[in-house]
Amino acid sequence: MGFGRSATVTSASTTCEGIVQRLDAFGRRFEPAFSRLVAAPAGAPPQLAEAMRYSALAPGKRVRPYLVVRSCELVGGAFDDALPAAAALECVHAFSLVHDDLPAMDDDDLRRGRPTNHKVYGEALAILAGDALLALAFELLARGYDSARAGRMTLELARGTGWEGMIGGQVADIEGETQAPNLERVRYIHERKTAALIATACRLGAVAGGGDEPAVEQLGCYGRHVGLAFQIADDLLDVTSTAEDMGKAVGKDAQAGKQTYPACVGIPESRRAGLAAVEAAEAALACFGQPAHDLVELARFCMDRKH
Amino acid sequence: MGFGRSATVTSASTTCEGIVQRLDAFGRRFEPAFSRLVAAPAGAPPQLAEAMRYSALAPGKRVRPYLVVRSCELVGGAFDDALPAAAALECVHAFSLVHDDLPAMDDDDLRRGRPTNHKVYGEALAILAGDALLALAFELLARGYDSARAGRMTLELARGTGWEGMIGGQVADIEGETQAPNLERVRYIHERKTAALIATACRLGAVAGGGDEPAVEQLGCYGRHVGLAFQIADDLLDVTSTAEDMGKAVGKDAQAGKQTYPACVGIPESRRAGLAAVEAAEAALACFGQPAHDLVELARFCMDRKH
Numbered sequence: 001m002g003f004g005r006s007a008t009v010t011s012a013s014t015t016c017e018g019i020v021q022r023l024d025a026f027g028r029r030f031e032p033a034f035s036r037l038v039a040a041p042a043g044a045p046p047q048l049a050e051a052m053r054y055s056a057l058a059p060g061k062r063v064r065p066y067l068v069v070r071s072c073e074l075v076g077g078a079f080d081d082a083l084p085a086a087a088a089l090e091c092v093h094a095f096s097l098v099h100d101d102l103p104a105m106d107d108d109d110l111r112r113g114r115p116t117n118h119k120v121y122g123e124a125l126a127i128l129a130g131d132a133l134l135a136l137a138f139e140l141l142a143r144g145y146d147s148a149r150a151g152r153m154t155l156e157l158a159r160g161t162g163w164e165g166m167i168g169g170q171v172a173d174i175e176g177e178t179q180a181p182n183l184e185r186v187r188y189i190h191e192r193k194t195a196a197l198i199a200t201a202c203r204l205g206a207v208a209g210g211g212d213e214p215a216v217e218q219l220g221c222y223g224r225h226v227g228l229a230f231q232i233a234d235d236l237l238d239v240t241s242t243a244e245d246m247g248k249a250v251g252k253d254a255q256a257g258k259q260t261y262p263a264c265v266g267i268p269e270s271r272r273a274g275l276a277a278v279e280a281a282e283a284a285l286a287c288f289g290q291p292a293h294d295l296v297e298l299a300r301f302c303m304d305r306k307h
Numbered sequence: 308m309g310f311g312r313s314a315t316v317t318s319a320s321t322t323c324e325g326i327v328q329r330l331d332a333f334g335r336r337f338e339p340a341f342s343r344l345v346a347a348p349a350g351a352p353p354q355l356a357e358a359m360r361y362s363a364l365a366p367g368k369r370v371r372p373y374l375v376v377r378s379c380e381l382v383g384g385a386f387d388d389a390l391p392a393a394a395a396l397e398c399v400h401a402f403s404l405v406h407d408d409l410p411a412m413d414d415d416d417l418r419r420g421r422p423t424n425h426k427v428y429g430e431a432l433a434i435l436a437g438d439a440l441l442a443l444a445f446e447l448l449a450r451g452y453d454s455a456r457a458g459r460m461t462l463e464l465a466r467g468t469g470w471e472g473m474i475g476g477q478v479a480d481i482e483g484e485t486q487a488p489n490l491e492r493v494r495y496i497h498e499r500k501t502a503a504l505i506a507t508a509c510r511l512g513a514v515a516g517g518g519d520e521p522a523v524e525q526l527g528c529y530g531r532h533v534g535l536a537f538q539i540a541d542d543l544l545d546v547t548s549t550a551e552d553m554g555k556a557v558g559k560d561a562q563a564g565k566q567t568y569p570a571c572v573g574i575p576e577s578r579r580a581g582l583a584a585v586e587a588a589e590a591a592l593a594c595f596g597q598p599a600h601d602l603v604e605l606a607r608f609c610m611d612r613k614h
Contacts, residue, residue, distance in 0.1 A: 043471035043499075048478040052470065099438060103411075104430035123411035124481055127434065128474050131406060134438065135469035138445050142462035150458030155449035162442030163359065164350035171355040171435050192350075 016304055019297040026069070027062045029079075030086065034065070037087040037140060051121040051129035052136070056094040059112060063298075064089040067198065067226075068205035070295055071219045074288050077209020084144020085153060085204040088137040092161050092197065095133035098126055100170070134161070145208070153204055160200030169193025176259035186259040187228075195227025218284050222295065225281035230302040232274035235260035236267065241306065274303045323611055326604040333376070334369045336386070337393065341372070344394040344447060358428040358436035359443070363401040366419060370605075371396040374505065374533075375512035377602055378526045381595050384516020391451020392460060392511040395444040399468050399504065402440035405433055407477070441468070452515070460511055467507030476500025483566035493566040494535075501541075502534025525591050529602065532588035537609040539581035542567035543574065548613065581610045 038056050040049030065086035072082035101108040101116040102123065108116050118126035141157060142150045159165055169192025176189055202223035206216040238253045239262050253260050261270035281299040285292040345363050347356030372393035379389035408415040408423040409430065415423050425433035448460045466472055476499025483496055509530035513523040545560045546569050560567050568577035588606040592599040 041471055044475050045470070045478045045482065047482060048470055048475055095438075099434055102434065104409075104434060125478065127406055127409065127411060128478050131402075131438070131441065132470045132474040134441055135465050135472075135474065138461050139465035139469055142458055142465055145458070147456070147458030148454040150461055151449055151452070151454030151456065152458075154445050154457055154461045158442050158446035158449055162446055163352070163355055163439045164348055165442075167435050167439045167442065168351050168355055171352045171432065174431055175352065175354060 016297075016301045019294060019301045022294055022297075023061055023063065023066055026066045027060075030062050030065050030069070031057075033083055034087050034090060037084065037144075038091065038136065047121070047125065048129060048132060051117060051125050052094075052133050054120060055098050055117050055129065056091055056133060058094070058114060060090075060093075062090065064093055064197065064201040066298075067201040067223060067295075068208065071202045071205025071211075072209035073205075074219070074292055074295075075206050075209040075211030075215045077205075077211075081210075082205050082208045084140045085208045086201075088140040088144075088153075088157060089197070089201045089204065091133045091137040091140065092157065092166070095130045095137070096166060096170070096197075098130040098133065102126060137161075149207065153207055156200055156203050156207065160196045160203075165192055165196035165200070166194075169196060173259065177257040179259070181259060181263040183261075183264040186261060186264050189259055190228055190231040190261075191224065194231040195224045198227035198230070199223035214287075218287055222281045222284040222299070225277045225284065226299050226302060229274050229277035229281060229299060232261045232270055232277065233303050233305065235262055236270055236274065237305075238262075240267065271303075278303050323604075323608045326601060326608045329601055329604075330368055330370065330373055333373045334367075337369055337372050337376070338364075340390055341394050341397060344391065344451075345398065345443065354428070354432065355436060355439060358424060358432050359401075359440050361427060362405050362424050362436065363398055363440060365401070365421060367397075367400075369397065371400055371504065371508040373605075374508040374530065374602075375515065378509045378512025378518075379516035380512075381526070381599055381602075382513050382516040382518030382522045384512075384518075388517075389512050389515045391447045392515045393508075395447040395451075395460075395464060396504070396508045396511065398440045398444040398447065399464065399473070402437045402444070403473060403477070403504075405437040405440065409433060444468075456514065460514055463507055463510050463514065467503045467510075472499055472503035472507070473501075476503065480566070484564040486566070488566055488570040490568075490571040493568060493571050496566055497535055497538040497568075498531065501538040502531045505534035505537070506530035521594075525594055529588045529591040529606070532584045532591065533606050533609060536581050536584035536588060536606060539568045539577055539584065540610050540612065542569055543577055543581065544612075545569075547574065578610075585610050 035057055038053060040046065040053070068086035068089055069079055069082040073079070097111060098117045100106050101111060102118055109119055110116060117129060121129065137157060138154060141153045144150070145153065161167060169189050172189045173193050176185055179185065199220045200223070202219040203216050206219045211219070235253065238251060238260070254263065261273060265273070278299045282296050285295055342364055345360060347353065347360070375393035375396055376386055376389040380386070404418060405424045407413050408418060409425055416426050417423060424436060428436065444464060445461060448464060449457045452460060468474060476496050479496045480500050483492055486492065506527045507530070509526035510523050513526045518526070542560065545558060545567070561570065568580060572580070585606045589603050592602055
């Protein structure tokens with residue numbers, strides 16, 4: 001659901017080079033640890049574990065894990081402190097993509113050039129692999145932290161994922177296709193479908209690093225605005241970019257009758273709203289000073305990217 | 308996934324009357340509290356909340372919540388201590404039924420005489436409602452207990468539900484349809500698909516009531532064997548009962564090529580295995596003495612029931 005694997009970062013504009021390189025370097029460090037954390041246990045059916053790992057370990061920018069780790073480090077924690085939560089976030093993200101791609105949902109055959117989960121494993125197994133990835137996310141939290149911290153994180157993750165969070169946003173997004181464009185509605189959708197889980201990533205990172213409540217709140221505020229900026233940029237790219245730039249069909253939102261910022265307020269006003277979200281994200285990090293520089297860059301990257 | 312709403316308890320044989328009445332009385336007490344615990348929050352799309360509540364609050368025996376509450380009480384806890392965990396278990400159970408009924412899975416139009424979730428709300432919303440019920444289960448644990456207890460419970464619930472638990476069993480069950488009947492395989496399936504979540508119900512109840520590790524283990528052991536006995540009985544009823552008794556078509560397992568006890572070892576040996584599981588369940592409760600009488604009765608009811 002948004003902010004994901006649909007946009008590549010391999011040839012971003014030069015202003016974004018720093019953050020692109022940082023994400024690449026992070027990915028190389030995160031990947032082997034993530035693969036170990038989601039290693040199939042002896043008690044799981046091999047075919048299920050394979051389907052889960054097919055999607056969890058699919059190539060991706062790993063933006064959510066990056067946000068978990070950097071939020072953790074910003075409040076004084078270490079890379080390893082953040083790992084289980086980062087892996088949990090990526091499992092939730094993978095679960096959402098597997099279910100989004102199903103025939104009854106977006107009915108996609110390809111994701112980043114690879115066959116979607118149900119194309120490889122069939123619909124039944126894809127549904128169950130998605131389900132199991134969601135359960136695994138909570139298991140990773142519970143295994144990775146002491147009980148008290150795991151309990152706190154469970155609340156954050158369940159809220160960011162559930163009926164008031166990402167899944168709620170997905171439902172509102174589908175319902176919005178049959179409704180007239182409305183700014184309040186599109187904001188409601190974007191805040192849940194994309195921004196809620198991004199905010200959760202930042203908040204979990206802060207909790208993992210032992211940050212105090214104000215730090216958790218500030219990082220969550222940053223994440224909400226980054227998620228909103230990213231989704232507005234996504235809306236804009238769908239109407240302004242070429243299929244060549246995007247590496248996928250454009251104009252799909254309007255065709256599907258999606259609730260988008262441009263459909264509600266036009267292109268210039270959408271740009272302004274996106275930049276305002278980036279500024280709000282930056283402002284939320286002011287208290288962290290220079291060490292938060294890369295997160296500021298990431299927020300700007302959201303609006304600057306060409307695909 | 309088994310042990311659920313497919314068998315009614317309104318006209319059980321007289322030997323089971325006690326436990327049937329107890330379950331009915333429990334249901335009347337649990338229902339309003341459960342409905343309050345899964346009340347739609349302001350931040351959730353109403354249509355999603357309606358779909359979730361449609362299945363969560365559908366008529367059912369509430370065996371899992373009963374096991375949570377009684378396990379909690381057995382170790383010295385109170386009804387209210389068990390409520391959030393009982394509600395969480397029922398949400399997981401409801402989620403599994405919604406996804407099981409999907410066209411890509413069992414493709415069922417009716418469940419206990421009511422249209423299945425996707426028949427009422429469409430496939431996309433049914434998939435998402437199931438997802439959100441699973442997330443809600445963890446949210447209920449995290450909201451209902453102090454962080455340390457919630458963290459511990461999250462681990463139990465995630466394991467009982469995930470790739471090594473119920474969902475793993477569901478995958479093995481589907482795969483088993485194309486494999487020759489094999490006792491090791493059928494036991495693997497039953498232990499996960501049905502028994503894992505029953506055991507989790509008992510374990511969570513014990514944790515909710517502040518039980519020590521041996522108590523948690525004993526109640527979990529009871530739950531595993533009860534779940535196994537129930538599933539063996541289910542296998543037997545599918546080959547020995549009449550459609551009239553069951554209120555649904557019989558002989559479906561053989562038709563679908565399901566892995567069942569009777570298919571592996573025949574009817575008499577299956578009966579013996581079921582009774583052995585009941586005895587093992589009873590033995591696990593010996594340390595609790597007379598107060599565990601109703602749980603013993605419940606175990607016997609599993610094998611005695613006629614539908």
